[in-house]
Amino acid sequence: MRFRPAAALAALATLVVVGCGGVARSEPAPSGPKAPDSLVIAYQPGVGYAPLLIMKQQHWIENAFPGTKVEYRLLSNGDAIRDGIIAGQIQIGSGGSGPFLVGWAKGVDYRLIAAMNQMDLWLNAKDPDIRSLRDVKPDTKIAAPAVDSIQAIALRKLAQDQLGDAHKLDANLVAMAHPDGLQNLMAGSIGAHFTSPPYQFQEVSKGAHMIASSYGAFGPSTFNSTFTTQRFYDRYPEFMRKFYDDVVRAEKLINSDPAGAAGLVAAADGKPELADQYRQWMTTAGTVSYGTKPAGFLSCAAFMKKIGSIQRTPRSIKELELPFLQSVGGS
Secondary structure, three states: OEOOHHHHHHHHHHHHHHOOOOOOOEEOOOOOOOEEOEEEEEEOOOHHHHHHHHHHHHOHHHHHOOOOEEEEEEOOOHHHHHHHHHOOOOOEEEEOHHHHHHHHHOOOOEEEEEEOOEEOOEEEEOOOOOOOHHHOOOOOOEEEOOOOOHHHHHHHHHHHHHHOOOOOOHHHEEEOOHHHHHHHHHHOOOOEEEOOOOHHHHHHHOOOEEEEEHHHHHOOOEOOEEEEEHHHHHHOHHHHHHHHHHHHHHHHHHHHOHHHHHHHHHHHOOOHHHHHHHHHHHOOOOOEEOOOOOOOHHHHHHHHHHOOOOOOOOOOHHHHEOHHHHOOOOO
């Protein structure tokens, strides 16, 4: 499916007008903070979502709030998560900065709960004749998760820097979930795949090579964050603070006990036998790190506005953050 940016943004604008109203109903807990009756937490494939997978596997929210029914919902891209939040079907989402900023700029009252990681995302090719963006032909298909995924935004920044035109490769882009992109790259159905860990590592291990990366576009920056709406936070501030504390707890576990954390993530993915492989993916120096401090949102937003992807930018990172994250800082 080829990207249609105008159609996607028009549909988003419509959803913002008619959506945003639905949040989970609530009743005061017998003791402790007010919590929702039900909660949908949406995430995507990949080890970038490791903190949420640890929380899922350990049942931290359910243990702290036994009256709350929790569903962890796996979706293929950030657009689907954004649309679910707008429709009131998802209360907490996660994903890259691109879809988050598009939603925020269109009027979704998004707020960052926490960053989850910094990751260098790779644009991989299998064809030995494709060594850089200059080798991409007009008929070369480049897969990325969505039109406004951080991969697609990074590709435009790289195209501007290397080819002199941010939109030079827009016609080459096709929307494809990470696992499908891996399969299609290996089969030769696409020429390149802008993906994330672990898929980029798997592709290279199968004979692909990196031709560009997101750090080459924006420098070290947040790949995945978790977020909600201001409206949901205002309704459940103490609950959301506990959720943030759980993200911090999960990231501390990843950094202090990577083997144990990887075992939990692999189990949550239904692949406990691959725990050691997950540990290697989650501890790749220079490419993968975990932490709650946002990075790169402002520079990404400035570039997106420059090329017409959004019409406004935040004045500071605090404009995007919930109160407890503002003390962490970020950019």
